[in-house]
Amino acid sequence: MSHQLKELDQFFGTEVVYRRTRPVSFSHVGQRLLKLADEILPQVQIAHTDIARIVHGQTGRITFSSECHSCFDWLMPLLNQYRLQYPDVDLDFAAGFESNPHELLQIGEFDLLITADPIALKGVAYFPIFEYESRLVLSTTHFLARVPSITVQDLAEETLITYPVDRHRLDIMARLFLPANVQPKHIRTTDLTQMLIQLVASGRGIAALPDWVVNEFEQKGWVISRRLDCVAPEGLRRTLYAGYRVEDQEKDYFDGFLKQLNKFSKSRGSFYH
Numbered sequence: 001m002s003h004q005l006k007e008l009d010q011f012f013g014t015e016v017v018y019r020r021t022r023p024v025s026f027s028h029v030g031q032r033l034l035k036l037a038d039e040i041l042p043q044v045q046i047a048h049t050d051i052a053r054i055v056h057g058q059t060g061r062i063t064f065s066s067e068c069h070s071c072f073d074w075l076m077p078l079l080n081q082y083r084l085q086y087p088d089v090d091l092d093f094a095a096g097f098e099s100n101p102h103e104l105l106q107i108g109e110f111d112l113l114i115t116a117d118p119i120a121l122k123g124v125a126y127f128p129i130f131e132y133e134s135r136l137v138l139s140t141t142h143f144l145a146r147v148p149s150i151t152v153q154d155l156a157e158e159t160l161i162t163y164p165v166d167r168h169r170l171d172i173m174a175r176l177f178l179p180a181n182v183q184p185k186h187i188r189t190t191d192l193t194q195m196l197i198q199l200v201a202s203g204r205g206i207a208a209l210p211d212w213v214v215n216e217f218e219q220k221g222w223v224i225s226r227r228l229d230c231v232a233p234e235g236l237r238r239t240l241y242a243g244y245r246v247e248d249q250e251k252d253y254f255d256g257f258l259k260q261l262n263k264f265s266k267s268r269g270s271f272y273h
Contacts, residue, residue: 002019005017005019008033012029014027014029015027015029015030016029016030016033017030059086059088059089059253060089060090060251060253060254061089061090061091061092061111062089062090062091062092062111062112062253062254062257063092063093063094063109063110063111063112064091064092064093064094064110064111064112064113064114065093065094065101065104065105065109065110065112065113065114066093066113066114066115067101067113067114067115067116067117067165067169068114068115068116068210068240069163069165069191069193070193070209070210070212070213071114071240073212073213074212074264075114078260078261078264079091081260082256082257082260085256085260086253086256086257089253094109094110099166101113101115102115102118102119102121102124102243103121105121105124105243105244105245106121106122106123106124106245108245111244111245111248111254112242112243112244112257113242113243113244114129114240114241114242114243115240115241115243116171116238116239116240116241117169118241118243123245123246123247124243124244124245124246125243125244125245125246125249126241126242126243126244127241127242127243127244127258127261127262128239128240128241128265129239129240129241129242129261129264129265130239130240130265131237131238131239131240132210132211132212132237132238132239132240133210133211133227133234133235133236133237133238134171134172134175134208134209134210134211134228134235134236134237134238135208135209135210135211135214135225135226135227135228135235135236136150136155136172136206136207136208136225136226136227136228137197137200137206137207137208137209137214137217137223137224137225138200138206138223138224138225138226139200139201139202139203139223139224140201140221140222140223140224141203142203142206142224144158144206144226145224145226149229149230150226150228150229150230151230152176152177152180152182152230153182155176155177155182155184155206156177156182156183156184156185157185158184158185158205158206159184159185159186159187159188159204159205159206160172160184160186160187160188160205160206160207160208161187161188161189161190161196161199161200161204161205161206161207162187162188162189162196162207162208163189163190163191163196164189164190164191167187170208171208171236171238172208172228172236175231175236176228176230176231176236186205188204188205193209193213196209197217197222197223200223201217201222201223208228208236209225211225242258242261244258
Protein backbone atom coordinates (compact mmCIF):
# COMPACT_ATOMS: atom_id res chain seq x y z
CA MET A 1 0.00 0.00 0.00
CA SER A 2 2.83 2.41 0.93
CA HIS A 3 4.52 1.73 -2.40
CA GLN A 4 1.29 2.40 -4.32
CA LEU A 5 0.70 5.66 -2.45
CA LYS A 6 4.26 6.77 -3.25
CA GLU A 7 3.59 6.09 -6.96
CA LEU A 8 0.44 8.24 -6.77
CA ASP A 9 2.39 11.04 -5.10
CA GLN A 10 4.96 10.91 -7.89
CA PHE A 11 2.29 10.78 -10.59
CA PHE A 12 0.41 13.84 -9.30
CA GLY A 13 3.49 15.66 -8.02
CA THR A 14 2.06 16.09 -4.53
CA GLU A 15 0.98 14.03 -1.54
CA VAL A 16 -2.30 12.20 -1.90
CA VAL A 17 -2.37 11.01 1.72
CA TYR A 18 -0.74 12.64 4.75
CA ARG A 19 0.89 9.50 6.13
CA ARG A 20 2.60 11.23 9.08
CA THR A 21 -0.67 12.29 10.69
CA ARG A 22 -2.64 10.19 13.16
CA PRO A 23 -5.05 9.10 11.88
CA VAL A 24 -3.90 9.17 8.27
CA SER A 25 -5.82 11.80 6.30
CA PHE A 26 -6.35 12.67 2.65
CA SER A 27 -4.86 15.79 1.13
CA HIS A 28 -7.03 18.06 -1.04
CA VAL A 29 -5.81 16.10 -4.07
CA GLY A 30 -6.57 12.83 -2.29
CA GLN A 31 -10.08 14.02 -1.39
CA ARG A 32 -10.72 14.88 -5.05
CA LEU A 33 -9.56 11.42 -6.11
CA LEU A 34 -11.76 9.86 -3.43
CA LYS A 35 -14.77 11.78 -4.74
CA LEU A 36 -13.95 10.61 -8.27
CA ALA A 37 -13.77 7.00 -7.05
CA ASP A 38 -17.18 7.35 -5.38
CA GLU A 39 -18.60 8.45 -8.74
CA ILE A 40 -16.84 5.92 -10.96
CA LEU A 41 -16.84 2.69 -8.94
CA PRO A 42 -20.66 2.24 -8.95
CA GLN A 43 -20.61 2.69 -12.75
CA VAL A 44 -17.82 0.12 -13.00
CA GLN A 45 -19.92 -2.32 -10.98
CA ILE A 46 -22.95 -1.70 -13.20
CA ALA A 47 -20.81 -2.26 -16.30
CA HIS A 48 -19.41 -5.45 -14.77
CA THR A 49 -22.93 -6.74 -14.13
CA ASP A 50 -24.07 -5.81 -17.64
CA ILE A 51 -21.07 -7.55 -19.20
CA ALA A 52 -21.80 -10.68 -17.17
CA ARG A 53 -25.39 -10.66 -18.47
CA ILE A 54 -24.18 -10.23 -22.04
CA VAL A 55 -21.64 -13.04 -21.69
CA HIS A 56 -24.30 -15.36 -20.28
CA GLY A 57 -26.87 -14.33 -22.90
CA GLN A 58 -29.29 -12.63 -20.52
CA THR A 59 -29.49 -9.30 -22.33
CA GLY A 60 -29.72 -8.22 -25.94
CA ARG A 61 -32.21 -7.11 -28.55
CA ILE A 62 -34.71 -8.94 -30.77
CA THR A 63 -36.21 -7.04 -33.69
CA PHE A 64 -39.30 -8.61 -35.25
CA SER A 65 -40.81 -8.32 -38.70
CA SER A 66 -44.05 -9.85 -39.90
CA GLU A 67 -45.78 -10.56 -43.19
CA CYS A 68 -48.96 -11.08 -41.18
CA HIS A 69 -51.05 -8.04 -40.25
CA SER A 70 -53.18 -9.93 -37.75
CA CYS A 71 -50.42 -11.86 -35.95
CA PHE A 72 -50.21 -9.26 -33.20
CA ASP A 73 -53.38 -10.80 -31.73
CA TRP A 74 -51.36 -13.77 -30.47
CA LEU A 75 -47.81 -12.37 -30.62
CA MET A 76 -48.23 -9.59 -28.04
CA PRO A 77 -49.41 -11.91 -25.21
CA LEU A 78 -46.51 -14.20 -26.09
CA LEU A 79 -44.02 -11.33 -25.79
CA ASN A 80 -45.49 -10.36 -22.42
CA GLN A 81 -44.79 -13.90 -21.20
CA TYR A 82 -41.23 -13.71 -22.54
CA ARG A 83 -40.52 -10.39 -20.79
CA LEU A 84 -41.16 -12.01 -17.41
CA GLN A 85 -38.21 -14.34 -17.98
CA TYR A 86 -35.94 -11.92 -19.88
CA PRO A 87 -36.68 -8.41 -18.59
CA ASP A 88 -33.34 -7.05 -19.86
CA VAL A 89 -33.96 -7.96 -23.51
CA ASP A 90 -35.21 -5.14 -25.75
CA LEU A 91 -38.05 -6.17 -28.08
CA ASP A 92 -38.67 -4.06 -31.15
CA PHE A 93 -40.52 -4.20 -34.48
CA ALA A 94 -39.26 -3.28 -37.92
CA ALA A 95 -41.25 -0.46 -39.49
CA GLY A 96 -43.57 -1.33 -42.37
CA PHE A 97 -43.86 -4.40 -44.56
CA GLU A 98 -40.85 -5.14 -46.76
CA SER A 99 -40.91 -6.58 -50.28
CA ASN A 100 -37.91 -8.86 -49.58
CA PRO A 101 -38.14 -9.68 -45.85
CA HIS A 102 -36.36 -13.05 -46.05
CA GLU A 103 -33.22 -11.53 -47.56
CA LEU A 104 -33.32 -8.71 -45.00
CA LEU A 105 -33.53 -11.30 -42.23
CA GLN A 106 -30.52 -13.10 -43.69
CA ILE A 107 -28.33 -9.96 -43.65
CA GLY A 108 -29.40 -8.96 -40.13
CA GLU A 109 -31.83 -6.08 -40.71
CA PHE A 110 -34.07 -7.77 -38.15
CA ASP A 111 -33.89 -10.98 -36.12
CA LEU A 112 -37.17 -12.87 -36.46
CA LEU A 113 -39.69 -12.98 -39.31
CA ILE A 114 -43.29 -14.19 -39.03
CA THR A 115 -44.23 -15.65 -42.42
CA ALA A 116 -46.36 -18.28 -44.15
CA ASP A 117 -43.91 -18.54 -47.06
CA PRO A 118 -40.50 -19.87 -45.98
CA ILE A 119 -37.63 -19.56 -48.45
CA ALA A 120 -34.48 -21.69 -48.48
CA LEU A 121 -31.64 -19.29 -47.65
CA LYS A 122 -28.16 -19.98 -46.31
CA GLY A 123 -27.96 -19.51 -42.56
CA VAL A 124 -31.73 -19.09 -42.13
CA ALA A 125 -34.05 -21.60 -40.46
CA TYR A 126 -37.84 -21.67 -40.11
CA PHE A 127 -39.71 -22.88 -37.07
CA PRO A 128 -43.34 -23.98 -37.71
CA ILE A 129 -45.53 -22.15 -35.22
CA PHE A 130 -49.00 -23.44 -36.08
CA GLU A 131 -51.33 -24.32 -38.93
CA TYR A 132 -54.31 -22.10 -39.62
CA GLU A 133 -57.26 -21.93 -41.98
CA SER A 134 -57.87 -18.84 -44.09
CA ARG A 135 -61.66 -18.46 -44.17
CA LEU A 136 -63.96 -16.50 -46.44
CA VAL A 137 -65.60 -13.65 -44.50
CA LEU A 138 -69.06 -12.40 -45.50
CA SER A 139 -71.73 -10.10 -44.15
CA THR A 140 -74.54 -11.93 -42.38
CA THR A 141 -76.93 -10.98 -45.21
CA HIS A 142 -74.65 -11.83 -48.14
CA PHE A 143 -76.29 -14.17 -50.65
CA LEU A 144 -73.18 -16.38 -50.76
CA ALA A 145 -73.81 -17.27 -47.13
CA ARG A 146 -76.68 -19.46 -48.37
CA VAL A 147 -74.92 -20.97 -51.39
CA PRO A 148 -74.06 -24.65 -50.76
CA SER A 149 -70.77 -24.57 -52.65
CA ILE A 150 -68.91 -21.35 -53.44
CA THR A 151 -66.75 -21.23 -56.57
CA VAL A 152 -63.97 -18.88 -57.60
CA GLN A 153 -66.31 -17.54 -60.31
CA ASP A 154 -68.77 -16.51 -57.57
CA LEU A 155 -66.04 -14.57 -55.80
CA ALA A 156 -64.84 -12.95 -59.04
CA GLU A 157 -67.98 -10.79 -58.99
CA GLU A 158 -67.13 -9.38 -55.56
CA THR A 159 -65.00 -6.58 -54.12
CA LEU A 160 -62.15 -8.13 -52.15
CA ILE A 161 -61.25 -6.17 -49.02
CA THR A 162 -57.77 -6.88 -47.77
CA TYR A 163 -54.60 -5.48 -46.27
CA PRO A 164 -52.33 -3.29 -48.44
CA VAL A 165 -49.72 -5.91 -49.35
CA ASP A 166 -48.55 -7.41 -52.62
CA ARG A 167 -51.35 -9.54 -54.08
CA HIS A 168 -49.08 -12.55 -54.46
CA ARG A 169 -48.63 -12.57 -50.67
CA LEU A 170 -52.36 -12.78 -49.94
CA ASP A 171 -53.56 -16.32 -49.24
CA ILE A 172 -56.78 -15.99 -51.23
CA MET A 173 -54.99 -14.47 -54.23
CA ALA A 174 -52.02 -16.85 -54.25
CA ARG A 175 -54.05 -20.03 -53.61
CA LEU A 176 -57.39 -19.29 -55.29
CA PHE A 177 -57.63 -16.39 -57.72
CA LEU A 178 -54.21 -16.50 -59.40
CA PRO A 179 -54.13 -20.30 -60.03
CA ALA A 180 -57.58 -19.97 -61.65
CA ASN A 181 -56.38 -16.97 -63.69
CA VAL A 182 -59.25 -14.96 -62.22
CA GLN A 183 -59.31 -11.55 -60.56
CA PRO A 184 -61.88 -10.14 -58.11
CA LYS A 185 -64.05 -7.39 -59.58
CA HIS A 186 -62.44 -4.77 -57.32
CA ILE A 187 -59.83 -4.74 -54.56
CA ARG A 188 -60.10 -2.37 -51.61
CA THR A 189 -57.45 -2.11 -48.90
CA THR A 190 -57.25 -1.05 -45.28
CA ASP A 191 -54.51 -1.33 -42.66
CA LEU A 192 -56.89 -2.04 -39.78
CA THR A 193 -58.58 -5.37 -39.08
CA GLN A 194 -61.49 -3.65 -37.32
CA MET A 195 -62.11 -1.45 -40.38
CA LEU A 196 -61.86 -4.47 -42.68
CA ILE A 197 -64.48 -6.32 -40.64
CA GLN A 198 -66.71 -3.24 -40.56
CA LEU A 199 -66.56 -2.90 -44.36
CA VAL A 200 -67.46 -6.57 -44.81
CA ALA A 201 -70.24 -6.38 -42.21
CA SER A 202 -71.79 -3.41 -44.02
CA GLY A 203 -71.85 -5.28 -47.32
CA ARG A 204 -69.01 -3.40 -49.03
CA GLY A 205 -67.23 -6.59 -50.05
CA ILE A 206 -65.77 -9.91 -48.96
CA ALA A 207 -62.51 -10.86 -47.25
CA ALA A 208 -60.35 -13.83 -46.32
CA LEU A 209 -58.86 -13.90 -42.82
CA PRO A 210 -57.12 -16.44 -40.57
CA ASP A 211 -59.45 -18.47 -38.39
CA TRP A 212 -58.12 -16.98 -35.16
CA VAL A 213 -59.09 -13.49 -36.38
CA VAL A 214 -62.53 -14.14 -37.81
CA ASN A 215 -63.65 -16.37 -34.90
CA GLU A 216 -63.89 -13.40 -32.53
CA PHE A 217 -66.07 -11.31 -34.84
CA GLU A 218 -68.19 -14.27 -35.92
CA GLN A 219 -68.99 -15.07 -32.29
CA LYS A 220 -70.17 -11.47 -31.88
CA GLY A 221 -72.53 -11.91 -34.83
CA TRP A 222 -70.89 -9.19 -36.93
CA VAL A 223 -69.95 -11.45 -39.86
CA ILE A 224 -70.06 -15.08 -40.89
CA SER A 225 -67.29 -17.21 -42.36
CA ARG A 226 -67.23 -20.03 -44.87
CA ARG A 227 -64.64 -22.67 -45.65
CA LEU A 228 -62.96 -22.15 -49.02
CA ASP A 229 -63.53 -25.74 -50.13
CA CYS A 230 -63.12 -24.65 -53.74
CA VAL A 231 -59.37 -24.64 -52.92
CA ALA A 232 -59.36 -28.04 -51.18
CA PRO A 233 -61.88 -30.14 -49.22
CA GLU A 234 -60.17 -29.12 -45.96
CA GLY A 235 -60.21 -25.47 -47.00
CA LEU A 236 -57.37 -23.00 -47.55
CA ARG A 237 -54.88 -24.14 -44.95
CA ARG A 238 -51.46 -22.62 -44.33
CA THR A 239 -48.67 -22.95 -41.78
CA LEU A 240 -47.20 -19.94 -40.03
CA TYR A 241 -43.44 -19.95 -39.46
CA ALA A 242 -40.86 -17.99 -37.51
CA GLY A 243 -37.75 -17.39 -39.59
CA TYR A 244 -34.43 -16.66 -37.85
CA ARG A 245 -30.68 -16.80 -38.40
CA VAL A 246 -29.26 -20.12 -37.20
CA GLU A 247 -26.29 -18.43 -35.50
CA ASP A 248 -28.63 -16.47 -33.21
CA GLN A 249 -29.82 -19.67 -31.56
CA GLU A 250 -26.51 -19.74 -29.68
CA LYS A 251 -27.63 -16.65 -27.74
CA ASP A 252 -29.37 -17.69 -24.55
CA TYR A 253 -32.02 -14.97 -24.71
CA PHE A 254 -32.86 -15.78 -28.35
CA ASP A 255 -33.00 -19.51 -27.73
CA GLY A 256 -35.25 -18.67 -24.79
CA PHE A 257 -37.68 -16.97 -27.14
CA LEU A 258 -37.69 -19.95 -29.51
CA LYS A 259 -38.49 -22.21 -26.56
CA GLN A 260 -41.33 -19.86 -25.56
CA LEU A 261 -42.55 -20.03 -29.17
CA ASN A 262 -42.40 -23.82 -29.10
CA LYS A 263 -44.45 -23.87 -25.91
CA PHE A 264 -46.97 -21.54 -27.52
CA SER A 265 -47.23 -23.64 -30.67
CA LYS A 266 -48.26 -26.66 -28.60
CA SER A 267 -51.06 -24.83 -26.80
CA ARG A 268 -51.67 -21.61 -28.71
CA GLY A 269 -55.32 -21.30 -27.76
CA SER A 270 -54.57 -20.51 -24.11
CA PHE A 271 -52.66 -17.35 -25.06
CA TYR A 272 -55.50 -15.48 -26.75
CA HIS A 273 -58.76 -17.17 -25.82
